[in-house]
Amino acid sequence: MSEPRLVEVRRNVLKQNDVIARALREQFRAAGVFVVSLVSSPGSGKTTFLEKTLTQLQPRYRVAALVGDLATENDAVRLARSKAPVKQITTGTLCHLEAAMVQNALQEWDLHQLDFLFIENVGNLVCPSSYDLGENLRLVLMSVTEGEDKPLKYPTIFNSADVAVVTKNELAEAVEFDWNVARTSIQSVRPGMQIFRLSAKTGQGMEEYLNFLAHQLAEQRAVAHI
Amino acid sequence: MHELSIAMGIVDAALDESQRRGVHVSAVHLRLGALSGVVKDALMFSYEVACQDTPLQGSQLIVEDVPVIVFCAHCEVERELPSVQLFACPECGTPTMDIRHGKELEVFAIEVQEEEVPEEEVRE
Numbered sequence: 001m002s003e004p005r006l007v008e009v010r011r012n013v014l015k016q017n018d019v020i021a022r023a024l025r026e027q028f029r030a031a032g033v034f035v036v037s038l039v040s041s042p043g044s045g046k047t048t049f050l051e052k053t054l055t056q057l058q059p060r061y062r063v064a065a066l067v068g069d070l071a072t073e074n075d076a077v078r079l080a081r082s083k084a085p086v087k088q089i090t091t092g093t094l095c096h097l098e099a100a101m102v103q104n105a106l107q108e109w110d111l112h113q114l115d116f117l118f119i120e121n122v123g124n125l126v127c128p129s130s131y132d133l134g135e136n137l138r139l140v141l142m143s144v145t146e147g148e149d150k151p152l153k154y155p156t157i158f159n160s161a162d163v164a165v166v167t168k169n170e171l172a173e174a175v176e177f178d179w180n181v182a183r184t185s186i187q188s189v190r191p192g193m194q195i196f197r198l199s200a201k202t203g204q205g206m207e208e209y210l211n212f213l214a215h216q217l218a219e220q221r222a223v224a225h226i
Numbered sequence: 227m228h229e230l231s232i233a234m235g236i237v238d239a240a241l242d243e244s245q246r247r248g249v250h251v252s253a254v255h256l257r258l259g260a261l262s263g264v265v266k267d268a269l270m271f272s273y274e275v276a277c278q279d280t281p282l283q284g285s286q287l288i289v290e291d292v293p294v295i296v297f298c299a300h301c302e303v304e305r306e307l308p309s310v311q312l313f314a315c316p317e318c319g320t321p322t323m324d325i326r327h328g329k330e331l332e333v334f335a336i337e338v339q340e341e342e343v344p345e346e347e348v349r350e
Contacts, residue, residue: 011243094231126228155311156262
């Protein structure tokens with residue numbers, strides 16, 4: 001064989017995922033459904049938060065959820081209590097969702113019958129950051145018990161998110177959570193990001209966040225119909 | 227850890243190029259952004275695993291780290307961020323989310339050795 005030489009190829013490693021994600025985004029737009037993906041650490045209260053979100057949106061909106069989990073169906077069972085359609089994506093050993101998994105999971109659903117679709121990613125603040133799922137909004141959730149510097153420890157995922165929710169606020173005092181430090185950390189890794197501080201358990205602060213979602217949906221539909 | 231699936235994606239891309247061009251790949255050059263969400267050491271290890279039992283076995287993964295480059299609206303120039311923990315212009319301190327580089331996860335080039343195909347057919 002001859003001497004090695006360098007050939008420029010320029011191939012995006014995640015191209016396959018990105019192509020599917022783009023197709024999904026277009027599908028969501030055409031159906032008029034607003035899609036929110038949730039990323040967080042394990043144990044941050046993501047499922048409780050999502051359960052409350054689904055329950056409280058339901059009187060006014062048609063909502064559904066896809067739930068990524070490594071092995072169990074516990075989360076899907078809990079979310080089903082909200083009476084919203086919920087589908088589990090069991091990822092096995094995979095630590096994140098990919099666009100193709102979302103596409104497969106949605107095959108039997110008529111997206112035109114939905115206003116909001118929530119995609120709960122696997123509890124992990126590292127891996128999901130690389131994968132576009134076609135969502136309209138990426139929501140990063142952290143709880144006050146995780147500490148104010150969580151964003152500085154996981155800057156990539158916080159940077160990739162569109163909105164932050166700080167939950168378990170009912171425990172803030174007990175764990176001496178410093179709100180200003182947390183806000184500075186978030187703004188440092190993701191300047192301008194909107195932050196909601198709430199308690200999914202007591203319901204405090206939920207309304208402002210739900211109004212924000214309603215506004216996002218209205219805005220998306222207004223743009224789609226121009 | 228999702229580096230193994232990323233590594234498999236790299237191997238797939240390189241194998242595809244290798245087959246299309248009829249060449250043997252001895253090294254893969256990857257551009258890896260500081261915001262790609264991929265850990266370099268884990269990727270290097272995973273690459274070796276992903277190459278096993280493929281024509282790429284024994285090939286080298288050469289990673290070029292790409293720093294985060296942002297555009298500062300105040301200075302009106304692109305700046306390199308010294309840390310991904312602070313998205314602000316390192317000169318004037320203006321916060322910025324105008325990210326120009328740093329998300330790269332790209333097989334930039336491959337080092338090849340011709341097999342039996344004449345060179346004219348494989349030239350870029």
